[in-house]
Amino acid sequence: MALEQDIGALIASTNQLTAVVDNKAQALDKQMAALDARVAKKEQEVDKFLQEALPETRYVQDIFIGGSKDYLYPVWWTFPGNSEGVSELTISREYGWNGGAGERPLNPASVHQAGLILELEGNSSPWSGNANFLQIKRFNQTYNSTVSHVNFMLECKAEKVDPNRDHYGGGSDGSIGPWCRTASGVYLRGGGLKYRIIKNWKGDVRYFDGSSMERKMIYEYNDPNASSTARWFIEPIPFTERKAPIANTIPYVNHPYTPPATA
Structure with a gap:
């Protein structure tokens, strides 16, 4: 009986840890998506700046x-x-x-x-x-x-x-x-x-x-x-x-x- 209780507790602990990891992974995905969006926006701003800053072709x-x-x-x-x-x-x-x-x-x-x-x-x-x-x-x-x-x-x-x-x-x-x-x-x-x-x-x-x-x-x-x-x-x-x-x-x-x- 004691062994079964220990196994149940271990499973519960594992499930809790898995939930924590899943939540952190989802949060990290959101952060990465936001970072990708910021990088893409900055790339567009840099491209626009270069187009406006470069002198006319000679x-x-x-x-x-x-x-x-x-x-x-x-x-x-x-x-x-x-x-x-x-x-x-x-x-x-x-x-x-x-x-x-x-x-x-x-x-x-x-x-x-x-x-x-x-x-x-x-x-x-x-x-x-x-x-x-x-x-x-x-x-x-x-x-x-x-x-x-x-x-x-x-x-x-x-x-x-x-x-x-x-x-x-x-x-x-x-x-x-x-x-x-x-x-x-x-x-x-x-x-x-x-x-x-x-x-x-x-x-x-x-x-x-x-x-x-x-x-x-x-x-x-x-x-x-x-x-x-x-x-x-x-x-x-x-x-x-x-x-x-x-x-x-x-x-x-x-x-x-x-x-x-x-x-």
Whole structure:
């Protein structure tokens, strides 16, 4: 009888202990669930902070323009449209780039070659129905001039496709001016100079690398139902024809686009 009582007491004690363990396990599960929820919330807060704290993505393209220091070479692009918001493009170079021994195309006796910051904002292309524009936001250069012909409508040469029709967009055959309706651009000095292009949108700019002086066609407008035609092409131009970017104490200098009369 005493043995049975001892066994019963042991079973009761074991059941009590099991209940205590179960209660503590349930409490621990609740604590872990609460901790997991707090960790998940903190992870979301950290992700949001990183998204807001990280700077805008920058796409960097280094280009090298050879050829002659006595010529300016075309660089051109098309800004994204309204869906991308305002697009930014900076052309820069450190003053000492290409200043090593055996280089020095502009100052043979010094590492000081040319420094440049040309910061632009723009949107779309001249033929687009979007909010198309280009603005010079900042411009500064040191030691030597390297940039020219900044324009929302790429300054290029033009010629008639059909000699029996009018010249679309202005100018005359072989003249250089802001004729191009599909691209924006600048001209950069050659001779063996490195430039860095920094943008907030994907896609490389196109440029003459100085290895050739042959012209490249940008676009041909030759609608058979239109009264005028044009072919726009680019080629290096003499440095003596340089047109400096507008220097102004006002941070933003606008280059608006006025659509031509319907052809």
